[in-house]
Amino acid sequence: MTQTPERNASPKKAGRGNFELDEHLKAYQGIWVFIEHEQGEVHPVSWELLGEGRKLADKLGVSLSGVVMGAAGLPTRRFCEESFFYGADNCYLVEDPVLANYRNEPFTRGMTDLVNRYKPEILLLGATTQGRDLAGSVATTLETGLTADCTELNIDPDNRGLAATRPTFGGSLLCTIITKNYRPQMATVRPRVMSMPERDTSRSGSIVEHSLGMIETEIVTKVLSFIPDDTQDKPQLPFADIIVSGGRGMKKPENFQLIWSLAKVLGAEVGATRPVVQAGWAELDRQVGQSGKTVRPKLYIAAGISGAIQHRVGMEGADVIIAINNDPNAPIFDFAHYGIVGNAMTILPVLTEIFKQQLAVARKAG
Ligand SMILES: Cc1cc2nc3c(=O)[nH]c(=O)nc-3n(C[C@H](O)[C@H](O)[C@H](O)COP(=O)(O)OP(=O)(O)OC[C@H]3O[C@@H](n4cnc5c(N)ncnc54)[C@H](O)[C@@H]3O)c2cc1C
Numbered sequence: 001m002t003q004t005p006e007r008n009a010s011p012k013k014a015g016r017g018n019f020e021l022d023e024h025l026k027a028y029q030g031i032w033v034f035i036e037h038e039q040g041e042v043h044p045v046s047w048e049l050l051g052e053g054r055k056l057a058d059k060l061g062v063s064l065s066g067v068v069m070g071a072a073g074l075p076t077r078r079f080c081e082e083s084f085f086y087g088a089d090n091c092y093l094v095e096d097p098v099l100a101n102y103r104n105e106p107f108t109r110g111m112t113d114l115v116n117r118y119k120p121e122i123l124l125l126g127a128t129t130q131g132r133d134l135a136g137s138v139a140t141t142l143e144t145g146l147t148a149d150c151t152e153l154n155i156d157p158d159n160r161g162l163a164a165t166r167p168t169f170g171g172s173l174l175c176t177i178i179t180k181n182y183r184p185q186m187a188t189v190r191p192r193v194m195s196m197p198e199r200d201t202s203r204s205g206s207i208v209e210h211s212l213g214m215i216e217t218e219i220v221t222k223v224l225s226f227i228p229d230d231t232q233d234k235p236q237l238p239f240a241d242i243i244v245s246g247g248r249g250m251k252k253p254e255n256f257q258l259i260w261s262l263a264k265v266l267g268a269e270v271g272a273t274r275p276v277v278q279a280g281w282a283e284l285d286r287q288v289g290q291s292g293k294t295v296r297p298k299l300y301i302a303a304g305i306s307g308a309i310q311h312r313v314g315m316e317g318a319d320v321i322i323a324i325n326n327d328p329n330a331p332i333f334d335f336a337h338y339g340i341v342g343n344a345m346t347i348l349p350v351l352t353e354i355f356k357q358q359l360a361v362a363r364k365a366g
Pocket residue numbers: 170171246247248249250272273274275276287288289290291292293303304305306307308309310311314324325326327330342343344345
């Protein structure tokens with residue numbers, strides 16, 4: 001698509017920090033979420049984004065839509081119906097044989113054609129392999145702004161724009177980015193950053209069908225076979241209900257065993273900070289934070305962890321955070337729900353023993 005002079009037009013200033021939207025930008029309305037699926041399963045991040053999209057749409061007083069692309073034979077209509085259960089008012093469905101598997105070219109064409117025709121003001125995608133690949137090419141094709149890996153989404157009350165917050169300068173700061181002059185405003189969000197909305201099967205909506213108009217010979221990429229990622233034996237941190245994490249304050253690898261002991265008693269996963277992973281006390285798959293996993297457990301126990309922003313962005317969505325640190329001024333106490341000031345090497349074995357006894361009593365009581 002070529003950029004029209006209209007799209008380049010600069011916004012008119014309307015007082016302090018306020019921008020009046022150009023007329024052509026006002027034509028863009030509504031919030032869309034890309035419903036990502038693979039091998040017949042929708043990625044849960046799509047439902048998380050619909051939950052967040054619902055809140056944004058209600059603030060703006062606009063509709064929320066899902067976008068499903070796929071081929072006949074895939075349960076695409078069921079995906080549309082599911083999108084209603086998670087908050088969408090309607091769902092755009094593009095079906096074509098070339099959309100049987102994810103490939104950048106046909107999915108980019110499908111999404112950009114839809115955007116050019118129906119003009120949403122906000123388009124959200126998961127920061128997954130597929131979502132990142134698609135978001136980049138859609139944003140460059142449409143010549144619009146994309147904020148990647150957001151940790152928070154809001155509506156700017158000054159201009160009704162999307163205020164997309166993400167870590168910056170190596171994670172030492174959080175910045176909020178607003179796409180003022182271009183539409184749609186695009187953002188990607190990692191799985192588990194947003195909470196999963198309730199699935200409400202009483203909700204319904206309308207499916208808007210759209211054709212693709214692309215043939216196989218136009219597409220350079222071919223899918224030869226599908227080889228599943230063998231992750232069964234790897235830690236599943238993002239989906240764990242309880243995580244016990246250790247940091248540099250555990251001092252040495254032998255002490256890190258105390259984290260494992262408590263995790264075992266609680267049936268929890270073990271997490272770690274980056275210095276711990278770099279020291280080789282835990283595998284990379286256990287790193288929580290900006291350059292590791294984002295987690296959202298019911299309980300997160302952090303021992304010997306300072307609470308640096310790069311760690312915090314990966315775990316602050318936990319329902320309950322318990323911090324154990326011998327420094328009462330450690331930053332983690334600013335956002336932990338419960339804090340224990342003391343030596344982790346003394347406190348962890350005590351907690352492990354108490355939980356062991358309590359669980360034994362509970363089991364006996366049936
Ligand atoms: C680009 C970039 C990306 C990054 N990504 C990540 C990431 O994904 N995840 C991540 O974790 N970090 C990440 N980091 C590193 C991050 O900045 C911090 O350095 C790191 O989180 C600190 O880890 P820590 O809390 O284990 O160590 P420290 O900051 O050294 O904290 C150790 C804590 O242990 C406490 N302590 C010491 N002794 C005891 C004791 N006996 N009992 C109890 N407490 C004790 C201390 O008071 C201190 O608060 C990243 C950094 C950059 C620049």
